[in-house]
Amino acid sequence: MNNFEYARASDVAEAIKLKAADSAAKFIAGGTNLVDLMKYEVERPARLIDISRLPLQSVEQTDDGGLRIGALVPNSDLAYHPLIERSYPLLSSAILAGASAQLRNMASTGGNLMQRTRCAYFYDVATPCNKRMPGSGCSARSGLNRNHAILGTSEACIATHPSDMGVALAALDATVHVAGAGGTRSIALIDFHRLPGDTPELDNNLHTDEIITAIELPPQGFATHYSYLKIRDRLSYAFALVSVAAALELENGHIRVARLALGGVAHKPWRDIAVEALLRGEAPSRDLFGAAADALLKDAKGFAHNAFKISLARRAIIRTLTQAANATPQVQSVKKVR
Amino acid sequence: MSSPPSALQTPAKPAPISITLTINGEARTIDVAPWTTLLDLLRDRLDLTGSKKGCDHGQCGACTVLLDGRRVVSCLTLAVMKDGAAITTIEGLAKGDELHPLQQAFIDHDAFQCGYCTPGQICSAAGLIAEGRAKTVDDIRELMSGNICRCGAYPNIVAAIEQAMATTGGRS
Numbered sequence: 001m002n003n004f005e006y007a008r009a010s011d012v013a014e015a016i017k018l019k020a021a022d023s024a025a026k027f028i029a030g031g032t033n034l035v036d037l038m039k040y041e042v043e044r045p046a047r048l049i050d051i052s053r054l055p056l057q058s059v060e061q062t063d064d065g066g067l068r069i070g071a072l073v074p075n076s077d078l079a080y081h082p083l084i085e086r087s088y089p090l091l092s093s094a095i096l097a098g099a100s101a102q103l104r105n106m107a108s109t110g111g112n113l114m115q116r117t118r119c120a121y122f123y124d125v126a127t128p129c130n131k132r133m134p135g136s137g138c139s140a141r142s143g144l145n146r147n148h149a150i151l152g153t154s155e156a157c158i159a160t161h162p163s164d165m166g167v168a169l170a171a172l173d174a175t176v177h178v179a180g181a182g183g184t185r186s187i188a189l190i191d192f193h194r195l196p197g198d199t200p201e202l203d204n205n206l207h208t209d210e211i212i213t214a215i216e217l218p219p220q221g222f223a224t225h226y227s228y229l230k231i232r233d234r235l236s237y238a239f240a241l242v243s244v245a246a247a248l249e250l251e252n253g254h255i256r257v258a259r260l261a262l263g264g265v266a267h268k269p270w271r272d273i274a275v276e277a278l279l280r281g282e283a284p285s286r287d288l289f290g291a292a293a294d295a296l297l298k299d300a301k302g303f304a305h306n307a308f309k310i311s312l313a314r315r316a317i318i319r320t321l322t323q324a325a326n327a328t329p330q331v332q333s334v335k336k337v338r
Numbered sequence: 339m340s341s342p343p344s345a346l347q348t349p350a351k352p353a354p355i356s357i358t359l360t361i362n363g364e365a366r367t368i369d370v371a372p373w374t375t376l377l378d379l380l381r382d383r384l385d386l387t388g389s390k391k392g393c394d395h396g397q398c399g400a401c402t403v404l405l406d407g408r409r410v411v412s413c414l415t416l417a418v419m420k421d422g423a424a425i426t427t428i429e430g431l432a433k434g435d436e437l438h439p440l441q442q443a444f445i446d447h448d449a450f451q452c453g454y455c456t457p458g459q460i461c462s463a464a465g466l467i468a469e470g471r472a473k474t475v476d477d478i479r480e481l482m483s484g485n486i487c488r489c490g491a492y493p494n495i496v497a498a499i500e501q502a503m504a505t506t507g508g509r510s
Contacts, residue, residue: 005352006372006418028419035375035414036395048372050419076408080471100484101469102462103396105408106415236483333480 001038008050012179015211018049020181023208027051029072030107032099033115040123042116042132052108056213059083065219068177071110071212075165076101078109087221089329090247093228094168096332100237110212113166113176113192116203117159117267118239120144130156131200146305147239150313151266153301157200160264161193162239167263168228170271171245173218180210189215193268200267222247222259227323229330229337230263231316236335240264242313244320248284255279260292260321265300265313272296284325286318293317357421361386362430370417377401377412380427388428388457392486399485402458402465403427409465411484428457431464439505440464443498451489459485463499467506475500 009015019025025047028034037043056070059081067083078084079095099107121127121139128137140148140158148158166189174189193204206212225248232238243263249256258279261271275296282288293314300310319337323329328338354369361384370379377394380386380403389412392400396414403412404426431438440460443449450456462485472478478496487495 001373003352003371003373006355008419028416031416031419032396032411032414035416038373039395048416052419076469080469100399101466101481102399102402102409102411102484103414105465106410236480333474333476335476 001035002041002044004045005047006050007047009054012054012056012211012213015049015051015054016179016181016209019211020209022047025049027211029111030074032103032107033111037116037123041125042123051211056110062216067217069109069215069217071214072108074105075099075107075109075112076104078165079104087223088168088172088217089223090221090226090228090245091165091168091172091217093226093329093332094164094230094243094245097228097230097240097243098164109165109215112163113169113204113212113215114206115162118162119148119159122159131159131196131203134199134201141303144305145303147241147264148303148306149266150300150302150306150309151262151270151297152195152268153266154196154198154200156198157196157267158303159196159200159267161203161266161268162264163269164228164230164240164243164263166193166269167243167245167261169215169217170261170269171247171259172221173259175216175218176212177214177216178206178210179213180207182207182209184213186216190269190271196267203267220249220257222249222257222324224327225250225324227320227329228332229316229320229323230332231312242309242316244313244316246317246320246324248279248321248324250284250325254281254283255325256281260296260317262296262313262317265309270296279321284321286322289318289321290314292321355418355421357418359417359420359422360424362426368417372416372418374417375413376403376405376415376417376420376425379417380412380425386427386429389461390454390457392455392458397486398455398458399462400455400458402462402485404461404465404468407465407468409462426461426464428461431460438464440467440498440502443501443505444495446501447494447498448491449494449498450487450491455485455487455489459487459495463495463502466499467503472499472503478503 026045028048056072079092127139169189176187230243245261247259258276358367390400392398396411401412
């Protein structure tokens with residue numbers, strides 16, 4: 001780890017001011033990803049701005065019946081928050097599918113969205129990587145790419161975004177609130193992260209002087225018909241090969257509202273609104289869910305070691321939508337998939 | 339607690355920063371470089387070598403300690419950020435010569451072979467019991483997945499935690 005200067009911000013305004021004064025500085029909150037990246041020398045910040053004590057630690061109900069989650073609420077506190085468990089169990093389940101209990105105690109809500117890809121070449125400073133060093137090339141395209149993306153890839157990058165929480169937030173239509181030198185703004189969660197294109201060094205649309213202050217959930221939480229299914233190489237504490245967040249509102253045996261988002265398959269939580277429209281008005285069935293999966297995956301492209309993800313994703317989508325329709329969500333501590 | 343540098347007072351060169359931590363009940367004021375992890379501080383500066391450096395990347399759990407009562411990996415924790423916190427390490431669990439129920443349970447169930455992961459396992463299990471979320475053996479396994487045992491003593495570790503949960507009534 002390189003030597004660096006340290007400053008602690010006491011409020012959002014001070015954090016923004018510190019960052020504006022030194023755009024090469026990095027914010028640190030939970031540190032679970034940034035400190036690790038610094039140990040690998042992928043990140044070498046000259047200064048860390050400690051935002052862990054900013055007053056962004058609460059979960060509050062909004063006037064419209066939704067929830068506003070402070071950016072510094074730890075992942076574990078969010079997963080176990082009574083309002084989340086009761087009204088947004090999809091989010092609770094997705095968070096508990098990620099990382100370990102220790103890391104969830106440390107990691108913040110905002111930091112979860114800001115975490116970098118776990119592409120092994122991004123981590124290995126001895127290899128070319130366009131995300132780490134723009135223009136150097138992508139080692140993963142012709143290398144070991146079992147864990148890589150099948151949707152929305154580019155010549156420059158086939159990395160995935162590793163968050164589970166973000167996949168549920170995408171399905172739940174969350175909004176990211178940010179603050180910067182130019183004021184505050186809100187970004188839909190599905191527009192927060194971006195596809196790599198020819199600038200894979202940019203993971204998201206946050207400006208360098210901005211900080212996430214809160215995540216807002218709309219009132220509809222899909223507390224009955226939901227499931228988060230995560231498929232990975234070991235049964236716990238591993239990143240997703242494919243994960244699926246499904247949420248349905250059923251009325252008289254037909255789907256009134258459908259939400260479907262995937263993790264482990266793209267540079268961002270992958271949500272396809274056109275596919276959700278296919279499900280609307282229909283009665284749940286294996287054929288319907290298969291057709292939705294085919295539509296979602298029609299442009300999927302596999303590489304040497306990850307082409308299996310396309311058929312795996314298809315089966316996982318059908319299974320997760322079935323679990324949601326039957327109100328039998330995947331329980332993260334029970335490893336049998338029903 | 340001392341004040342860290344603010345926007346206008348940042349030193350030209352990184353300098354050690356004075357922090358106070360309550361470690362196993364004892365207040366300690368220490369100058370640390372900002373890049374010192376809590377694990378390195380405990381092991382190299384305070385001679386508390388019970389917490390182990392396994393992977394040093396938050397993947398193995400051998401460095402698990404309790405920070406303000408919550409289990410964390412000390413290898414990814416920058417000490418300077420935790421000024422004012424209370425830390426409990428494996429050295430702080432026993433009351434004098436009386437073992438913590440988890441320590442006794444690990445002995446009773448032969449829940450280790452080489453022992454390298456054990457301090458982290460026990461601190462993590464103490465955090466698990468305090469969280470109160472584990473109701474079944476499946477829950478224990480899932481919520482202990484952040485602690486790797488290369489010897490594969492998992493069945494005995496789970497049995498030991500079950501015993502400690504029963505003897506403590508779920509309180510760590």
